[in-house]
Amino acid sequence: MKTTAKRSPENTRGKILQAAFDEFYKNGFQGGSLNRIVDEARTTKGALFHHFKGKKDLGYAVVREVIHPHFKQQWSDPLAHSTDPITDLKRIFRQCAKREIANGGLVHGCPLNNLAQEMSPLDEKFRKSLEKIYVAWRETVAAAFARGIKAGKVRKDVSPRKVAAFIVAAQAGMAGTAKNAQNEELLLQTGQALFDYFDSLKP
Amino acid sequence: MKTTAKRSPENTRGKILQAAFDEFYKNGFQGGSLNRIVDEARTTKGALFHHFKGKKDLGYAVVREVIHPHFKQQWSDPLAHSTDPITDLKRIFRQCAKREIANGGLVHGCPLNNLAQEMSPLDEKFRKSLEKIYVAWRETVAAAFARGIKAGKVRKDVSPRKVAAFIVAAQAGMAGTAKNAQNEELLLQTGQALFDYFDSLKP
DNA sequence: TGACACATACCGACTGGTCTGTATTTTAGA
DNA sequence: TCTAAAATACAGACCAGTCGGTATGTGTCA
Structure with missing residues (x-):
């Protein structure tokens, strides 16, 4: 052979x-x-x-060519043209949670978050390429909320950027705490609270 | 000598x-x-x-004897007898954010969260001792909210456990995303959104 | 034939961990 | 209370193994 x-x-x-x-x-x-x-x-x-070129170069490539596209597909694309971010975000979260629980992704958490936590203080190039993903995510969410406001699906006094930054942070934190607790009920619990927060943004 | x-x-x-x-x-x-x-x-x-006994044993000791006490002092104790968790949490968050920004803690993030993200999937003993801290934190927050409800400072229909789990997750995520962004303005932005969420829990 | 795409052997640096030796402190007995 | 013995608290050389990385060789394809 x-x-x-x-x-x-x-x-x-x-x-x-x-x-x-x-x-x-x-x-x-x-x-x-x-x-x-x-x-x-x-x-x-x-x-x-x-x-x-070496281990770091391989790491950058993983971020650029594996994590980023995966992330875009799972999170950004489904929200790209949403005019009702509250409804759509709920759906996406539910899908993601179900998928993660199903294939045991709960054990190792979010690959983006993992790498970011470990490497961003150690290597600036890592931090920047990971931050790109976060920025893209935040912008996607913020844009969706801006459209949601125009469409009358979101309260007019919410700040899209602020809310987007918070949602992204909350989501990362939820994945992290659930992973550490190894407890999917905790993920569902925090998910419900997040949904309550979403509802508080409705007009 | x-x-x-x-x-x-x-x-x-x-x-x-x-x-x-x-x-x-x-x-x-x-x-x-x-x-x-x-x-x-x-x-x-x-x-x-x-x-x-070895590296791991040293790691456990760091969690037990350094991180846990530090955490208890900074987060649990100030909330131990609070009957107005919304006001007190805001104060604690503000203090912590100021302190972290001042002494450059933003660079390396939250030590609890860092270790948890890295080690909990790799070593069960690590996960359990870190989870103890998270559990204690969640329980402290939940108890404070339960007292807050009784005192009429928090809406009666909020679930203390659910809200506590969410707040803990959000806080962890906020520290993580701010660390990755290396941007204290982002921390303040998400902080404001968190405060808005707090306010939505008022009666 | 030359450029590419590997495979293999190997390198020095560094890792967590062990071993032996020794100085200090504590304990026990007279 | 003085002393001998035993336990403790280190120091530092050393170990096998693994690490990321390199140098060189070989087969493949245009």
């Missing part, structure tokens, strides 16, 4: 990227091991260092 | 503990180095392994 080993650089790179995401997600960036990554991806150090 | 080097095990242990807290706070638990800890504490590996 050695000689038939096909060559597909795009594929190899992708496998390394995915394995790196898994490893960093489970063990953190500092705790993550390149050796385990290449083992998991069924390739070698040579391949890894051919495609990436 | 060698001969006058006095011996005080309590003191040595304490210095190691404090140095360990600093190291883990800055570099995380996995990224923290025992060598740096003993250097910082001006002692040696022998002393460290005499007082602690």
Whole structure:
């Protein structure tokens, strides 16, 4: 089987990227091991260092090419054209919570939040690329609330930016505390309180 | 000065503990180095392994003997007998935010949250001892809200447990996002939104 | 044939942890 | 109260293992 080993650089790179995401997600960036990554991806150090300059570069690529797109798809896109953010956010939260509970994502929490907590004080480039995602998320939520106000679905005196910043923070915190408690009931509890907060923004 | 080097095990242990807290706070638990800890504490590996079984044991001790008491003093105690949690929480938050901004705590975030995010999925004993702190915090807030309801300072239809769980999560998330953004204005922004939420709980 | 895409062997640095030796303090017995 | 023994509190060299990273070789493809 050695000689038939096909060559597909795009594929190899992708496998390394995915394995790196898994490893960093489970063990953190500092705790993550390149050796385990290449083992998991069924390739070698040579391949890894051919495609990436080093561990940090690999980390940046994971943020840029795995976490960011995933996040955009799961959170930003569904809200992109919403004119009723309260209703839509509730739906998205419910979906996300169900999905996380179903496939055990509760154990390791939010990959964005995890990396951000660990790496942002240690490496400025990490912080900036992660912050990009947060900013995008906040802007998406804020824009949706601005449209919601125009559409009469949200009270006119709420500040979209303020509310968006708070919701993003609350969501991150909820994922974190639920992960630490290993208790999905806690996630549901905080979720209800968040929904109550949403309702307090209705006209 | 060698001969006058006095011996005080309590003191040595304490210095190691404090140095360990600093190291883990800055570099995380996995990224923290025992060598740096003993250097910082001006002692040696022998002393460290005499007082602690190993790195993990040292970590548990940091949680139990440094983080937990600090947390209790800063957050739980001031709320212990409050009958007006909305007013008192606002005051405590303001104090904490001011303090964190002043001494640069914004850079490294909340030590409890940091350790929890990193270690709770990796080590059950870590998770449990950290969860103890969260539970105590939630219970303190919930009890204060229960008293607040009785005192007529909080709406009667709010669920103390639900609200407490949400506030704790929100606070953790706010510290985390502010740390990642390295932006104290964001902390103030989310703080205002949190205060608005508090006000929505008034009768 | 030359550029690319790996594989493999290997490097020095550093890790958490152990071992042995020794100075200090506490305890026990006369 | 003086002293011997035992326990404690370190110090510092040292260990095997792992880390991220590199150098070199080899097969593949245009």
